[in-house]
Amino acid sequence: MSIGQFLSIFISAVFVYNVILSRFLGLCSFVAISKETKPALAMSLAVMFVTTMSSIITWFIYRFLLIPFNITYLRTIAFILVIASFVQLVEMIIKKISPPLYRFFGIYLPLITVNCAVLGVAVLNIDMFFVNGKAIEGSFYYSVFQGICVGLGYTIAMLLMSGIRERLDFCSVPKCVKEFPLAFIIASIMSMSFMGFNGFKF
Amino acid sequence: MKLERKEFIKGIIKENPTFVLALGLCPTLAVSTAMSNGLGMGIAATFVLLGSNIFISLIKNIVPDRIRIPCYIVVIATFVTITELFMKAYSPALNRALGIYVPLIVVNCMVLGRAEAYASKSSVKNSIMDALGMGLGFTLALLLISGIREILGLGTFFGYKIIKSYEPMFIFALPSGALLVIGLLMSLFGLLKNKKT
Numbered sequence: 001m002s003i004g005q006f007l008s009i010f011i012s013a014v015f016v017y018n019v020i021l022s023r024f025l026g027l028c029s030f031v032a033i034s035k036e037t038k039p040a041l042a043m044s045l046a047v048m049f050v051t052t053m054s055s056i057i058t059w060f061i062y063r064f065l066l067i068p069f070n071i072t073y074l075r076t077i078a079f080i081l082v083i084a085s086f087v088q089l090v091e092m093i094i095k096k097i098s099p100p101l102y103r104f105f106g107i108y109l110p111l112i113t114v115n116c117a118v119l120g121v122a123v124l125n126i127d128m129f130f131v132n133g134k135a136i137e138g139s140f141y142y143s144v145f146q147g148i149c150v151g152l153g154y155t156i157a158m159l160l161m162s163g164i165r166e167r168l169d170f171c172s173v174p175k176c177v178k179e180f181p182l183a184f185i186i187a188s189i190m191s192m193s194f195m196g197f198n199g200f201k202f
Numbered sequence: 203m204k205l206e207r208k209e210f211i212k213g214i215i216k217e218n219p220t221f222v223l224a225l226g227l228c229p230t231l232a233v234s235t236a237m238s239n240g241l242g243m244g245i246a247a248t249f250v251l252l253g254s255n256i257f258i259s260l261i262k263n264i265v266p267d268r269i270r271i272p273c274y275i276v277v278i279a280t281f282v283t284i285t286e287l288f289m290k291a292y293s294p295a296l297n298r299a300l301g302i303y304v305p306l307i308v309v310n311c312m313v314l315g316r317a318e319a320y321a322s323k324s325s326v327k328n329s330i331m332d333a334l335g336m337g338l339g340f341t342l343a344l345l346l347i348s349g350i351r352e353i354l355g356l357g358t359f360f361g362y363k364i365i366k367s368y369e370p371m372f373i374f375a376l377p378s379g380a381l382l383v384i385g386l387l388m389s390l391f392g393l394l395k396n397k398k399t
Contacts, residue, residue: 020379028311041286065267073287076305086274113271116228116309123302152271161362176392184385190379 001138006145012118013149015197016035019117030158031183040162041155046105050090051121054083055147059140067133071172073167079122081169098120117183121150160190206331209320213335219312220343220384221391226312230344231380237360240348241341242296243303246285248337250307253281255321255333273357274317275308282307310338350383351375 019025026047033043058079066072086174091109095102112118125146129139136142164186226247233243257277265273285357286304289297295306307313316336321329352358355374357365373379 021381024228024377024380025306027228027231031224031227035303070376073283076283076286077276080279080308086273113275114309114311114314116306117308120302120306121319122317123305127302137281174389176396177389181385181389181392184381188378188381190386191376191381192373195376195378 001012001141005142007139009142009146010149013146013199014153014156015194018153018157018191018194019120019150019186020154023165023196024094025120026115026154029111029115030161031180032185034158034161034183035165037159037162037166039084040158043111044103044151044155044158046109046112046114047117047154048148049114050083050087050118051151051154052144053090053120053141054079054086054118054148055125057082059125059143062126062130063135064138072133075123075126079119083122084119086111117150121147157190206328209328209331210335213332213337213339214342215339217335217336218339218343218391219387220340222395223312223315224388227316227384229306229310230340230347231377231384233300233324233381234344234348234351234354234380235375236299236358237345237348237352239296239299240344242281242293243300244344246289246300246304247310247312247340248333249285250281250310251282251313251316251340252330252333254278254313254317255329256326257281258317258321259324259326261330262384270320270322271314274314274322278313278317279308281398288291302334310330312336325337339387347383347387348381350387351379355379380391 005029013019017023020027020030029047031041034040059130061078061082062072062075066075066078087109090104094105094109125139128146129142161183165183168182168186177185213219215385217223220227222231229243233239254274254277258274261277262271282305286297289300289304302331316332320332326330336359349359350359351374353364355371355372355376356361357368372378374383
């Protein structure tokens with residue numbers, strides 16, 4: 001475990017391999033919800049929370065349940081079930097203890113279950129921080145940190161995109177390019193600029 | 203028979219999952235760097251779609267309405283696991299190339315979307331037709347995108363070099379090229395649709 005490792009996870013998860021612009025995870029929510037800044041922020045915060053928590057939970061499930069019983073091939077089923085029930089649980093808790101927060105998140109929370117970014121982080125953590133079915137040193141901390149960083153990368157891309165799209169509302173664009181196609185073309189240019197972070201190393 | 207043919211054909215152009223319904227875009231963009239990857243992903247997703255559509259239309263009357271989504275996800279995840287193990291055994295190279303995007307078929311909105319919107323309301327026969335049509339539409343879209351990206355970005359077609367002296371535009375093999383290609387293709391589809399109506 002070293003600071004350098006954490007820094008390189010940070011740089012690669014937030015910038016170089018940005019979850020949306022380079023790995024294409026969570027793309028559906030990215031184009032669907034980035035029309036305005038406020039819902040975009042709500043969605044990003046919800047995603048960040050869920051990626052972090054699901055990194056923790058899936059790490060424990062993999063390390064203490066799937067490996068000892070030698071059923072690692074069931075990881076997809078196990079992870080998606082855990083994530084889905086976790087999201088459901090969070091929704092119920094928020095609804096109970098903080099109705100304003102629940103209204104703030106609205107429908108975005110249940111949508112996260114099928115957000116590929118969440119399952120993507122879980123699978124990525126396993127691929128990166130488990131070698132030959134054994135956890136590498138500090139793999140738990142790396143996993144959690146990667147969960148946070150991926151959420152952060154999602155937030156950055158989401159905020160940039162929604163800011164741009166809010167301004168684009170005032171421009172006249174051809175009818176066939178409106179909405180989705182335009183969003184993708186903008187995302188392409190953003191992704192190009194994020195490529196500039198390539199080569200950052202520690 | 204006519205109705206079934208309609209169910210099959212609608213997925214290819216009129217309700218193309220990628221360009222018109224905008225479902226399942228994440229894997230589409232990520233694996234479309236080469237045509238062989240696109241084809242592999244298309245076949246894998248079609249298999250999962252077929253399996254889950256059949257199974258879900260069979261159990262649609264048993265599953266309680268409130269917990270249907272988790273049930274569907276478990277069914278889909280089972281078929282994804284089958285695909286993943288199969289791919290690992292028979293085509294490890296493809297499995298390496300597709301990487302984490304194979305398990306991610308579970309959260310491909312196309313599969314869950316068809317299960318929820320179609321298979322949970324239709325007969326088994328129609329669901330099979332729907333799955334095959336949608337799967338074919340998805341595969342064709344993947345082949346189109348990966349074809350453009352491979353030809354422009356790497357100068358090859360299914361791994362074979364076409365023109366020796368061509369200097370590839372590598373940007374098309376990179377993520378930003380993928381987003382650009384899909385943006386332009388979607389606007390083209392929109393243009394064609396607007397013309398027709």
